[in-house]
Amino acid sequence: RPLEDEFGHLSVAEMPRRFVFWLRDRYATKPGETENDPPIKTPRRANKIITVLSILLSWAVNREWRPDNPALRVPKLKTDGGYRAWSGAELDTMLRAATTTEDIRAAVILALTTGQRGQDLVTMKWADYDGAGIYVVQLKTRARVWIPLHDRARHLLDSMPRHGAETILTRADGRPWKVNHFQHEMGKQIRAAGLRGVVTHGLRTTAAKWLAEAGCSEREIMSITGHTSTAMVGHYVREASQKRRAQSAATKVARYRLEQGSAKQGISNVPNSHNKQTVESNE
Secondary structure: OHHHHHHOOOOOOOOOHHHHHHHHHHOOEEOOOOOOOOOEEOHHHHHHHHHHHHHHHHHHHHOOOOOOOOOOOOOOOOOOOOOOOOOHHHHHHHHHOOOOOHHHHHHHHHHHHHOOOHHHHOOOEHHHEOOOEEEEEOOOOOOEEEEEOOHHHHHHHHHOOOOOOOEOOEOOOOOEOOHHHHHHHHHHHHHHOOOOOOOOHHHHHHHHHHHHHOOOOHHHHHHHHOOOOHHHHHHHHHHHHHHHHHHHHHHHHHHHHHHHHHHHHHHHOOOOHHHHHHHHHHO
16 A cells, blocks of 8 residues: 555666665664654565565566566665564553553454454454354465463453344454554553553564463464464474473572572581691690
């Protein structure tokens, strides 16, 4: 949509490669929240724009609209390695904030307990909820997954008024969400709660991270999140494994130091017979 709205009038056949690089760099930042704020870095958005443009241009090449794809193999901008997971304090702040509406609070809980993308959250249907879990057809991968729901999510769904709506999540007026509107409202309420540095997609990261920390394997996590590659999921598993190993190491060190301290204390309480004999001989 951004490409169509801003550049749809340009000739596909005459697009030079330098324009692709200019486009990537243009979307690498966006204006700050206020006039006095510095630009916000958005490398993921820039990379996504170029990926979509490359797909479109490949379509054009196959139809001989142009002989080559100038967006092919354009170096991607470096990102932070993933959307940051929310901390427990941040989740608590968001769920308790007076500015967080009930519809958004429900979305946060569902995101945490299902690990789904925002675009999939807003399309979840009551008809796909069976009381124990929910079926989801992910828009990005077209994968159909069944997700067992956490007690908190089941309690939420069982107590939510339906108002005859087809989708589980609706706006305050009962109408279904459009993805862009949902993402905008989520961002707005995240900021209203006083949170910075976290985004809606980070809730999916949080869910995957929790699964990994619970000891789930890559395949188990993928069965819920719907990831098709082990690259990102493997990162969560490795991170969780490292934390467990580090915690185990710290526990062993603490136990060792305690035992050493006890041993030294025991030695200090034993009379030194050699010193006693020396003193007596001197006397």
